[in-house]
Structure formats: structure tokens, C-alpha cells
Amino acid sequence: MTMTHLDDVFSGLSSVRMGPEPNPGVCRYCGSPAPAIPLTRGRWLPTDECRACNEVRIAAWDAQNRRERVESLWAISGLPPEAKNVSTEILDAQRYRDRQGRAWDLVASWPPPSPDAWRAPWFFGPIGTGKTALAYCLARRVMEEFEQPVFFVGVAELLRRQRASFGNKAEDQDLLERAVGAGFLVLDDLGGQAMTPWVLDSLFGLIDARLKAQKTTLITSNYGPDALGKILEIKERPELSQTANALADRVLALTIPCRLQGESIRLEQAIERAKAC
Ligand SMILES: [Zn+2]
Numbered sequence: 001m002t003m004t005h006l007d008d009v010f011s012g013l014s015s016v017r018m019g020p021e022p023n024p025g026v027c028r029y030c031g032s033p034a035p036a037i038p039l040t041r042g043r044w045l046p047t048d049e050c051r052a053c054n055e056v057r058i059a060a061w062d063a064q065n066r067r068e069r070v071e072s073l074w075a076i077s078g079l080p081p082e083a084k085n086v087s088t089e090i091l092d093a094q095r096y097r098d099r100q101g102r103a104w105d106l107v108a109s110w111p112p113p114s115p116d117a118w119r120a121p122w123f124f125g126p127i128g129t130g131k132t133a134l135a136y137c138l139a140r141r142v143m144e145e146f147e148q149p150v151f152f153v154g155v156a157e158l159l160r161r162q163r164a165s166f167g168n169k170a171e172d173q174d175l176l177e178r179a180v181g182a183g184f185l186v187l188d189d190l191g192g193q194a195m196t197p198w199v200l201d202s203l204f205g206l207i208d209a210r211l212k213a214q215k216t217t218l219i220t221s222n223y224g225p226d227a228l229g230k231i232l233e234i235k236e237r238p239e240l241s242q243t244a245n246a247l248a249d250r251v252l253a254l255t256i257p258c259r260l261q262g263e264s265i266r267l268e269q270a271i272e273r274a275k276a277c
Pocket residue numbers: 027028029030031032049050051052053054
């Protein structure tokens with residue numbers, strides 16, 4: 001709505017005055033003078049709210065709206081409740097930052113510079129190095145700072161539910177469609193599922209579609225570019241090895257690979273707890 005339109009709306013109010021500036025009203029919040037608002041064509045809109053209180057009220061209203069938008073993004077994200085708690089604990093730890101500096105930077109400086117701006121990280125490394133926690137952190141930033149929707153799904157869960165939905169075109173089938181179309185998709189634990197020709201075909205379709213559309217896809221995996229192709233192969237079906245490796249190539253083209261270093265953080269924490277006993 002342009003200023004002139006707003007002005008016309010105000011002009012329809014019976015409180016609008018013509019002529020010289022009326023005496024200020026009294027702010028109902030702080031008691032300060034509340035000068036009338038000038039409209040066009042020599043008209044004034046008396047008010048009982050001073051400019052300072054109006055700014056505070058608008059800012060609070062904006063903040064409340066923003067909170068509600070972010071909450072609704074969380075509600076449809078598929079992220080588990082624990083994702084809300086992951087942030088400071090693991091990632092603010094200096095030890096973690098020292099060790100996983102590059103991964104940390106990818107999350108903290110999101111989005112990456114052009115031409116990679118649409119590419120999300122592929123976090124890979126040993127179990128327990130914080131891959132999923134990093135994915136939670138970036139998903140959080142995308143929703144809370146950029147106010148963009150995120151769809152988080154475990155690869156095994158996605159495939160299980162898609163398989164369960166065969167024969168009834170219900171909500172589970174939509175899960176795959178959602179994964180294909182999501183603006184920011186997190187695929188957790190790629191390579192952690194038992195491989196069958198059907199699984200290979202489903203994953204290939206998903207990754208290929210996202211690559212063709214240059215859709216942002218964050219991947220976590222225990223396997224990196226040197227091992228993923230092998231893991232996606234099916235022993236009894238050597239003729240599908242080529243597809244498995246083509247899938248791994250597409251994952252590489254879709255993402256910014258980032259190796260997480262070192263031993264399992266969970267293991268270290270368990271050892272420290274044991275020492276403390
Ligand atoms: Zn006031």
C-alpha cells in the first residue's frame with residue numbers, strides 16, 4: 001500500500017482534522033506529548049501514542065511475527081526436538097572448533113560464495129564426529145536467520161516410508177516428493193542403509209533430480225568421495241556398480257565435501273566420563 005493510499009484510508013476516519021496543526025494528544029503509554037500525524041492536503045490525524053512508543057510497539061510486533069514464522073518453519077522441518085538444543089554445547093567448544101575448523105566455517109559463513117552459493121556441505125567422517133549436529137546447526141541458521149524452509153530426513157527413514165507406502169498413495173509417498181522439491185534438504189546418513197536395486201534406483205532418482213535443479217542438499221555420511229561409490233554397490237548385482245558410482249559422482253557435484261577429523265567425540269566424552277568416576 002502506498003503512502004497516498006494509506007492517507008486516503010486515514011482520511012476516511014472521523015477523527016481527521018483539517019486546518020492548522022492540532023494540539024498534541026497525550027501518549028497512553030508514557031504520558032509524553034503525542035503530536036498529530038500530518039496527512040496530505042492540510043489534514044491531521046490526532047493520536048494518543050508518541051513516536052517513541054509507536055516504534056517500540058512496531059518493533060515488538062515485528063519480533064513476534066518473526067518468532068511465529070520461525071516456529072512454523074520448525075514445525076514443518078522434520079527436525080527432531082533435540083536439534084533445538086544443539087548449537088552452543090558442541091559447536092562453541094573451542095576444542096571442536098579447532099579440530100573441525102573448515103566444517104565450522106561452512107556453517108558459520110553460510111551461504112558459500114558464488115558460484116557455489118546453492119551447494120550445501122557433505123559432512124563425512126567417523127561416527128560421532130558431529131556430522132548430524134553440524135547439519136542441525138546449519139538448518140537452524142537457514143530457518144532462523146534466513147527464514148527459509150528446511151526439510152530434514154534420514155535416508156533410511158525416507159526409503160522405509162516410501163516403501164511402506166506402496167499401493168496407497170498416501171502421505172508417505174509425498175515424503176519423497178517433498179524431498180525432491182524441498183528448497184533446502186538435509187539427507188542424514190547416506191550410505192547407512194542396506195542396498196538393493198530399488199534403494200539404488202530411488203536414491204539415484206532423488207539425487208539426480210536435485211542436481212539437475214541445483215537444489216541445495218546437505219548430506220551427512222560416514223563415507224566420503226573415495227568410499228561412497230563402493231558402499232552403494234550391491235554385491236550380488238555387479239552390473240549395477242556403474243549406477244552406484246554415477247550416484248556417488250552426482251553427490252559430489254551436488255555438494256561441498258567436508259571431512260570431519262579425528263576420533264569420535266562421543267567416544268572421547270565417554271572416556272572422560274569414565275575417568276571422572
Ligand atoms: Zn509514549
